[in-house]
Amino acid sequence: MPDYTPGLHILATFAAPPAALRDADSCRAFFDAQVLAFGLEKVGEAYHSFPADEAGPGGFTAVLALTESHLSIHTWPEHGLATFDVFLSNFRRDNAATVRGIYAATLAFFEGTELTKTEVRR
Amino acid sequence: MPDYTPGLHILATFAAPPAALRDADSCRAFFDAQVLAFGLEKVGEAYHSFPADEAGPGGFTAVLALTESHLSIHTWPEHGLATFDVFLSNFRRDNAATVRGIYAATLAFFEGTELTKTEVRR
Numbered sequence: 001m002p003d004y005t006p007g008l009h010i011l012a013t014f015a016a017p018p019a020a021l022r023d024a025d026s027c028r029a030f031f032d033a034q035v036l037a038f039g040l041e042k043v044g045e046a047y048h049s050f051p052a053d054e055a056g057p058g059g060f061t062a063v064l065a066l067t068e069s070h071l072s073i074h075t076w077p078e079h080g081l082a083t084f085d086v087f088l089s090n091f092r093r094d095n096a097a098t099v100r101g102i103y104a105a106t107l108a109f110f111e112g113t114e115l116t117k118t119e120v121r122r
Numbered sequence: 123m124p125d126y127t128p129g130l131h132i133l134a135t136f137a138a139p140p141a142a143l144r145d146a147d148s149c150r151a152f153f154d155a156q157v158l159a160f161g162l163e164k165v166g167e168a169y170h171s172f173p174a175d176e177a178g179p180g181g182f183t184a185v186l187a188l189t190e191s192h193l194s195i196h197t198w199p200e201h202g203l204a205t206f207d208v209f210l211s212n213f214r215r216d217n218a219a220t221v222r223g224i225y226a227a228t229l230a231f232f233e234g235t236e237l238t239k240t241e242v243r244r
Contacts, residue, residue, distance in 0.1 A: 006198065006205055009133060013244055046166020046187040063185040063192050065168040070185050072192050074211065076128065083128055083209070083244055089196065118242050122135055122205055 007069065008096040009087035009120045010103045014112035021075035021082055021110070024049045024060035030109050031064060031071065038098045040088070041067040068095060071102065082110065087122075129191065130218040131209035131242045132225045136234035143197035143204055143232070146171045146182035152231050153186060153193065160220045162210070163189040190217060193224065204232065209244070 020026070024047050035042050044065035052058035059075035068088040075082040086102050088095035107114060142148070146169050157164050166187035174180035181197035190210040197204040208224050210217035229236060 006135070006196070011131060011133075011242055011244060013128070043170035043183065044168025044185070046168055046185065048165035048187055048189075050189075061165065061187050061189075061191070063166070063168065063187045063194070065170055065183050065185045065194075067170075067172075067183075069183070069196050069205070070194050072185070072187075072194075074128070074191050083191070083211075085207075085209075087205070087207075089205075116244060118244075120133055120240050120242075122133060122238060122240075 006091075006122060007087060007089040008099045009069075009085065009122055010099055010117065011120070012084045012103060012107075012117045013081055013115045014084065014107055014110065015081050015115055016075075016110040016112040018057065018077040018080055021077040021080070022049075022052075022058050022060070024062065027060070027062060027073065027109075030106075031062065034102050034105055035064070035066070038102060040098070043067055067091075073106075081115065082112070128213075128244060129209060129211040130221045131191075131207065131244055132221055132239065133242070134206045134225060134229075134239040135203055135237045136206065136229055136232065137203050137237055138197075138232040138234040140179065140199040140202055143199040143202070144171075144174075144180050144182070146184065149182070149184060149195065149231075152228075153184065156224050156227055157186070157188070160224060162220070165189055190214075195228075203237065204234070
């Protein structure tokens with residue numbers, strides 16, 4: 001282990017209604033509200049919606065770069081699930097409670113059912 | 123566990139020379155070359171360099187959104203370390219070998235020494 005352990009990372013997979021897993025705009029508004037609510041600072045982002053075609057019904061991918069590290073989501077409406085990550089460093093303060101809070105809020109927003117969750121102290 | 127397990131995620135922390143941990147431009151060129159070499163598709167990205175000031179000597183954060191999921195790095199030159207993530211889904215093919223290949227290439231590029239590594243099948 002390094003002397004300096006930057007923070008807590010939660011990796012989760014959850015099941016959710018397919019409509020929410022296709023709605024990148026609502027997810028963007030939700031993430032921006034979370035960044036504000038938890039006093040984080042967004043320094044960049046990328047959202048990409050996949051077309052609804054023979055390969056799938058149009059999920060999306062989002063990654064947000066934060067001063068505190070990042071969060072990401074990848075959705076698979078065809079499987080009714082999403083993979084979610086939130087990792088916040090403890091540079092200015094201990095953000096472990098915020099990591100858990102953002103994950104809980106995300107699960108609630110998507111009306112999700114947790115399938116797997118891994119916490120990594122890193 | 124869900125019926126559908128999207129892919130392999132490697133989370134690592136490595137020590138590296140501070141100069142490389144401040145050089146976002148070189149990292150960007152390196153990541154773009156990796157995306158090309160491994161036949162991945164970048165669909166968005168965010169790079170942010172922190173100013174060199176009393177709070178630290180100017181690390182950077184990068185997140186790349188890929189069709190296949192994402193990769194990210196956060197550097198702390200003041201601690202001589204970086205946290206790195208690569209997560210690739212198996213939507214079109216099994217990308218586990220690519221995940222390990224990109225991590226190995228990243229460690230080599232930064233002349234890094236692995237401190238911690240976690241593999242999560244998710």
